[in-house]
Amino acid sequence: MTPAHGCRALAFITGASSGIGQALALRYVAAGWRVALVARRQAELTAWATAQGWPAGRWQVYGADVAVIDAIVAAGQACIAAQGVPDVVIANAGISVGMDTAERDDIDVMARTFAVNNTGMAATFHPFVEPMRRRGSGTLVGIASVAAIRGLPGHGAYCASKAGVVSYCESLRGELRGSGVRVVIIGPGYIDTPLTRQNRYAMPFLMPAEVFADRAYRAIERGVSYRVIPWQMAVVARLLRVLPNALFDRLLAGRPRKARQHPHPERRRRP
Template sequence: MAEMSYRTALVTGATSGLGRGLALWLARRGLRVFAAGRRVSQLQALAAEAQAAGATVEPVELDVTATDATLERIRALDGECGGLDLVVANAGVGGVTHAKRLQWERVKAIIDTNVTGAAATLSAVLPQMVERRRGHVVGVSSLAAFRGLAGHGAYSASKAFLATFMESLRVDLSGTGVRVTCIYPGFVKSELTEKNNFPMPFLMETEAAVDRMGNGILRGEGELYFPWQLALPSRLLKVVPNPLFDAAARRFR
């Protein structure tokens, strides 16, 4: 694929963690970055940090679960900036959804953000990118997408949806000039993972994970998995027979 130059980017879920780090990483490399999220004060702090480094980050108040407003806002940004080159659907939430104590409210909250919100974010600008014959859409899935993790059915399923959605987009958009990347992080230090009360093998520092994401995006990689120590067994689990997987999952739980 031909090299692509990036001028503008939108990153959702930019108030903390990977989204915040990636927004700053891209801005420091000369992109005009629209950092989207619900917590405006944290976005403003990010913008100030970027400005101090001579970079440009513009806060965008956005709740991806409000899909009509999300579509309208992203399309408006696309028009205002002369076309978004890069859109990263990073906003995501987690939480326990154990089948023995299943709460629809928790399941719905995960689906609204990780599935509906992500799909709306990517759908908002794809037609314009195809028309311009340039652009790049990125979905941040998870290594949890490969099998249904014990106690986290809604989260695993939501990330599996995004992975499959991105795969279909990649196939459909071949030859259009629009790039598609799906990222599968493992455990990364963030607000999301600090709430976990279970072992997190090969936990990565945020900065190291962001660097891998940023470089993978700019290289135009179709898929990106990290850390390899967790990515390899996670992918192999896909072909493990159900009885073996179920027994292992129960022990981990």
């Protein structure tokens, strides 16, 4: 990708304080890019970035909760003012919490999940759409998940939100067609991060975060519209998509569910 205006290219990455976000930040800096890193834990992210020993001028940290629309929009505007319009914007920030619709607290969990994973993504892109369109170049990247393919018991909020990421990004891609601005959807499978280490079920084809970041970087550079990483999970996802409902439901019977944020120990969890 050619850096805009003859300067070093810039990547804006949310959720950069851990996991996939940090791995992507490391990959982009290794490739010679400047980075704008966003997280709620600004001090922690600043300390981590400082410890990397990156040259001055190569990175900047912005504090924002992507679920707060004005906060993430302000972070994007601050990035434009301080570093210029990014060449790539990666809406990576996301949460994954199990839920039980019978529990009132979990409806709030679902609302928070959508606020981060869906509205937060649109708010992340918002400050950059018009500047990129005027420039005639740029890439907006939505981080989805193979969980977008089918609904998994106990994962209703997360699966629905990630399916929404795919549909939203497809809509945005159509809206920006012909503008020079690309929209890329990356669907991670199971990636070894602090988030997935809390899972209580088998995670096939588990991939180190740095390997995922390298493959995602190359897919974004090529401007693919949609890519599942690793490829083995793409095959599994296609098979699950065409599986008859009765067989799909039987296959998932008894599968451990993602941990809830507000468990009630007095209530026995269904299998």
